[in-house]
Amino acid sequence: MAQSYYSLLAFLILITLCCWRLIHNYQTRQAHKLFAEQYGCLPAPRIQNQRPWGVDRLEQIFRGDRESRLMELFMFHFRQTGNTVEEVFIGTTAFDTIEPANLEALLSTNFKDFSMGRRREITFPMFGDGIFNQEGAAWKHSRDLLRPPLQHKHYENLTAFKQGVDDLIDILSSQSAVIDLQPLFFRLTLDTATEFLFGESVNSLKAPKSANEQTFGEVFNSAQATVTQRFRLPGFYWMIGGSKFRKACNNVHCFADEIINRNLSRSSGEGRVFLDAVAESTADRDALRGQIISLLVAGRDSTACLMTWTFFLLVRHPKVLEKLRTEINCNCSDPASLTRADLRKMSYLQNVLNETLRLYPSVPVNTRTAKRTTVLPTGGGPDRTAPVLIPKGSTVAYSIYAMHRRPDLYGMDAELFRPERWDEDMPMRRDKTNATWGYLPFNGGPRICLGLDFALTEAAYTVVRLLHHFPVIRLPAGQKVEIMGVEKQTMTLVLSSTEGCMVDFASREEQEQDA
Ligand code: HEM
Numbered sequence: 001m002a003q004s005y006y007s008l009l010a011f012l013i014l015i016t017l018c019c020w021r022l023i024h025n026y027q028t029r030q031a032h033k034l035f036a037e038q039y040g041c042l043p044a045p046r047i048q049n050q051r052p053w054g055v056d057r058l059e060q061i062f063r064g065d066r067e068s069r070l071m072e073l074f075m076f077h078f079r080q081t082g083n084t085v086e087e088v089f090i091g092t093t094a095f096d097t098i099e100p101a102n103l104e105a106l107l108s109t110n111f112k113d114f115s116m117g118r119r120r121e122i123t124f125p126m127f128g129d130g131i132f133n134q135e136g137a138a139w140k141h142s143r144d145l146l147r148p149p150l151q152h153k154h155y156e157n158l159t160a161f162k163q164g165v166d167d168l169i170d171i172l173s174s175q176s177a178v179i180d181l182q183p184l185f186f187r188l189t190l191d192t193a194t195e196f197l198f199g200e201s202v203n204s205l206k207a208p209k210s211a212n213e214q215t216f217g218e219v220f221n222s223a224q225a226t227v228t229q230r231f232r233l234p235g236f237y238w239m240i241g242g243s244k245f246r247k248a249c250n251n252v253h254c255f256a257d258e259i260i261n262r263n264l265s266r267s268s269g270e271g272r273v274f275l276d277a278v279a280e281s282t283a284d285r286d287a288l289r290g291q292i293i294s295l296l297v298a299g300r301d302s303t304a305c306l307m308t309w310t311f312f313l314l315v316r317h318p319k320v321l322e323k324l325r326t327e328i329n330c331n332c333s334d335p336a337s338l339t340r341a342d343l344r345k346m347s348y349l350q351n352v353l354n355e356t357l358r359l360y361p362s363v364p365v366n367t368r369t370a371k372r373t374t375v376l377p378t379g380g381g382p383d384r385t386a387p388v389l390i391p392k393g394s395t396v397a398y399s400i401y402a403m404h405r406r407p408d409l410y411g412m413d414a415e416l417f418r419p420e421r422w423d424e425d426m427p428m429r430r431d432k433t434n435a436t437w438g439y440l441p442f443n444g445g446p447r448i449c450l451g452l453d454f455a456l457t458e459a460a461y462t463v464v465r466l467l468h469h470f471p472v473i474r475l476p477a478g479q480k481v482e483i484m485g486v487e488k489q490t491m492t493l494v495l496s497s498t499e500g501c502m503v504d505f506a507s508r509e510e511q512e513q514d515a
Contacts, residue, residue, distance in 0.1 A: 042381035084379025108445035130294025
């Protein structure tokens, strides 16, 4: 008797829940219909799925990732379907866009309608509380706090970058002629960033590792690798982690605390602008550590990727390399007296960096999540110009990589590396919105990168020093020259080169002959 009573009760609860769900879905559909009518929204074209719940989309992404061709897959979908598309991804509706007007809405005009989604939960164990994963008032406070110590007056004379580049040149001069620059650039940017942020470099370029000793770079890489995996499956991020991840995060925190404590116990000095400025207004040690780790994540890999792709492209385009060398030789007789202002005057160098970030933006794909039902201004309807309704909770992914390769924005040769285009009248410059929002390697709007100038200065300085020091820099014999974008790429939080960046600095004798 009691058993049938409980079965009946369970049945009634199930029926009630189903009815509630149906009514809720109906009401939501009606509300969306009204909203769409009010704003003239029409559906965006949909990526066709071959399997229910968009499972095939997940399979494609995993395959693309395994084959190191994820960006090609995204480009294919945009070209085939449209610049703004709707897709079903593991049972939920999501949107993808490479339309400058939509990016303006997402990142600026409708900024308040969007959040960072699950970024905080995904990154918190490693990053702690920092600008990268904060929102609202806490984020605004962090921006106000971090902006002043990142101002260019603190690295105008370039001393912040000098030691790291000296160490890099020592390594390149002492090793064999052909060398993979990519891992060295990751170590260079770690050294420069720790020097600038903590007031003390971890010296990953020059410190030989003693047996069994873990380095800061290693513990940092290990924790960050798991964070990357958690980003891949945002709805199921909690399944990825476990005790190994917790231990890796704890190691990062211990390393960072040790360096912070050591430096704060010294009396303040020139090399510690950043740590002093942040420590002054952040009494809480966890908060201080959170900001510094967030900045290391934001600044290290992205700048290393920029330098890697710059040399990857330069050795494959010898004429560009020679033109750049001529500009550097004319403007820099003694690198010891270089300043940031000198670097900014080298217009071809700036074009080379702009063009590299166009073809290989360090953060090629990013997402936002709608906090409330809202609108993207274009991409819907038969002619794909009507506004598109974005229901509350939907993810909007935007691919800077694919947008930067649009021929209607950059010309028919958009896939080619041609720094000269930055001095020309590119198609995107004929429209104000496209001109402002069609090139976004550093994001835009209120959350634009705070390290933009720091990164471009560090990269420019490194390029100048290496070209000045080595009269011969070339593609090693036997290295492939493929169409840009077809080479293998590794997508973590940033886009790196799967096969590294092999460069031939020629033998010492050849260098001397050429000098
Ligand atoms: C080539 C190098 C770099 C690139 C391409 C780059 C790109 C970006 C992008 C795309 C974002 C937006 C992320 C998002 O909102 O989802 C961002 C944010 C940020 N970047 Fe960079 N970045 C670079 C270097 C740096 C450096 C060197 C630093 C600091 C030293 C830095 C500090 C930051 C900070 C603090 C944010 C967060 C801004 C906020 O949320 O308000 N970045 N960066």
